[in-house]
Amino acid sequence: MKIRIFALAKELGMDSKVLIDECNQAGVKLKNSALASITPEERDIVIAYLNKKDQPSEGAAEPADQATLVPQREPKKMRTIKAMTSRAQTSRSAPPKPSSESEESSEPEEGSAGVAVEQEDEAESDAVTAESAPPAEEKTEAPAEPVESRSDLLKRKSAEQPEEVEKDESDQVLSRDDYVPAGGSMKSSSMREMKPRGSTRSGKQQSKSKTKSALPSVAAPPAYKQPVIPKPKKKEEKAQKPEVRLTADILEQKSPLAAHLAQHTEQKKKDKDKDCESPDDDSKGRRGSLSLVEARKQRREQRKEGRRVFAPDGTEQQDVVGRRPRRSKRKHDTGPIVHKTEAEVEVPMTVRSLSEAMGRPAKAIMSILFKEFGEMVTINQIIEEETALAVALELGVDLTFKRQKGAQETVTEIVEMEDAPEDLVTRPPIITVLGHVDHGKTTLVDSLRNSKVVEGEAGGITQHIAAYQIDYNGHKLTFVDTPGHAAFSEMRSRGANVTDMVVLVVAADDGVMPQTAESISHVKASGVPMVVAMNKIDLPDVNEQKVLQDLTAQNVLPSEWGGETDVVRVSALKGTGLDDLLETLLLTAELHELKANPNRPAVGVCLEGFRDEGRGSVAWLIVQKGTLRIGDAVICGKSYGYIRAMYDDMDQQIEEAPPAMPVKVTGLDTVPGAGDHFVVVDDIDQARALAEERRHEGRADVLSRHSGGPRTLEDILGSAREGAIQDLPLIIKADTPGSLEAIRSEIGKFEHPEVRVKILHEGIGGVNESDVYLASASNAIIIAFHVVAEDRAQNLASQEDVEIRRYSIIYEVVDDIRQSLEGLLRPELVQEQTGRALVLQTFSISRFGKIAGCRVLNGTINRNDRVHLIRDQKILNQYPIASLKREKDDVKEVREGMECGILLSGFNDIKEGDLLEAFRINEVKRTLDSKSS
């Protein structure tokens, strides 16, 4: 065990620094620090050195002292001095007295010779200490030197011991060293020598001696050089702080240690102050010099500074908690789940929104939907209000529905917003041209505006609604040209809706035709005024009277016959009568005081929408109220966007469109539908929101349509039992919404109890890969009307064996679909009687049964025919022929007048006189018109 210098210095009554110097001189190199430590061996060396150093100054007196000392010991009790070991670390005694015996005593065998002194044995050590004391007592009698040398000092200190030692002796606890065998043979060996005091003292005695005096008890120094004692190396223990008890001297700050402690405390205080003065210092550096309490206090202060809380008014607040707020591990802290008993949900609603509104897990809702309704729904699926109510009832929630003003309502409000009379100004009339196909509607409009639209039409048939504006004598008139074909009747009716008046074109050579009559019905229903343009009057064989009569028959009484309808004779081709027509139209418009407010957000109708390669989605709009300008935010049906560009009917770019002006606009995100109303809204966000709401409603419609199909197993079984209906799956792609509607309308007319068209998908634009995949998966035919397939889609269609049928005339579409539907119809099974045979005789053959010998009365009897067995004019049943023979040979056919043997399959009771009527079943193809088989 190592010994601290300051402890040794204290023991020796020296200054630590002096002792360090002495150590260095003695060859024990040390750091210049009172806390430096030395080993017991080094200590012995140092003490030996000190003793040696002191000897010359003492002269001859020293040996005398020694002599005085040594004889005084009781020889019997003398024992060998053992080398200091680690146990001696707590010792403050002088080095052991070297002697020849001591060398021997270091040997382990020594114990066996008498008193075995084990240095670990504390009791033994006590005994040694106690016995070594008396001689020291005598030593105090020695005359003191005028100048006290180091050895004198040691001696003096030793002299102070007797009392204490005596006391120790009285307190001594007997150890095994004190044991004296009966023979007394141990006496010599039990002799003890001086041993450094305290080196093996018991804890009790040690504490006693300490309380008495801080000065160490030192044995007399040896008279010769300390021998180097070889000893086995023991486990080296770490240097440790000396056990320093706070003695009275220390407490009273009289000792060097007290001074040292005071100095240390002072230093700590200084360090702390320094740290406080430099807050920028690294906290780690400070931490080591602060006490735990101080460090904690400091950290708390720092946290408070770091968490500066501000009130809403901007003033700084003191954070009450002073603790960093814990971060929630959950991404979205939605708080505790609240199971409501009352809930309000916005409609339309999904499973998710219902779940959130009711505070119930979506799984629970889906589970109920499955158990109660047999519906497997996804979390984003829209559910009906009734279903939601049932679910809410199941979950014990009182559910109410919240309905917001829908997009349609919002748009309708804007459209119907009334204008102040003073804001209204006269506007051009919007005139729709109606009439039977090929009666010259487009030619008329072309003539009025001096253009040649009719030449660009596929098949010369108007496929789309178009609108144009003309200027006649300073008056503007807007014409809307509608397709005359019946397939476009629906589109036409929408066209009539925006019109102020109608020009009904009736070819003078043809008179009123079916579509003419239908147009009249639409006009009457809309209540708009009508002017009849009796066209083609240039033709030689026209019959004007017949036309007037036809009109009258349709309850359209011409003004010349006393009615209210003006009939103007025109030749669209020659351009005759056009002024009269325009004059009449302007007069009619004037009578009806057509006015609009141009200074308001524009509203109107989309006549047609299509996708243009260069311009994207293009909408052909007609403004009804207000003025449409570039940059306006518009919602049109489910489309929305800014008006990016505007073009008039001559494709000239314009900046604005006043009331009644037809314009083509670009900028909408999708192609709007024909007949969709458009409105200008405040900003694009509103337009987007409204459009998205409409799309959402649209999806809900689609979903509800789908939900109309079989939803449960019962439904599926039911539809399977109905079974007979054959679907013709179609995918229709067209160039415009109007074309789509026309095709849909036409094919909707094919009503048959056994077959029907099923439109899987319809859309605007070319056929793409998605369409082909859908067609492939569902064995559908793709109808491409006025559109083509993309290259990749075409290739894919070849791979997948999908048929893409291209059309430009709607007749062809209709005819093809008709034929396809008829192909789906099951053929009619018709019995054809082939011949009759009379049974003349019967033969029973055990191996075969009863064979009828017959004569064919008429026709032929074929081996594959079936026969009706007729007995007594009654048909008993029908049986297949199992065998047909002539003589002994099997034959395929037996003709009239010949005899044959017939064996019926499944009937063995044939009799003479029975009539066998042979027949075959033919399949006859059916048409859609032949509804019943």
Ligand SMILES: Nc1nc2c(ncn2[C@@H]2O[C@H](COP(=O)(O)OP(=O)(O)OP(=O)(O)O)[C@@H](O)[C@H]2O)c(=O)[nH]1
């Ligand atoms: N002779 C004569 N022929 C005319 C006149 N007007 C039109 N036509 C012809 O009649 C045919 C049909 O004319 P369109 O203008 O295409 O008839 P439409 O009513 O527009 O026909 P759809 O677009 O199919 O509804 C064309 O060949 C015209 O040249 C006319 O005043 N006199």
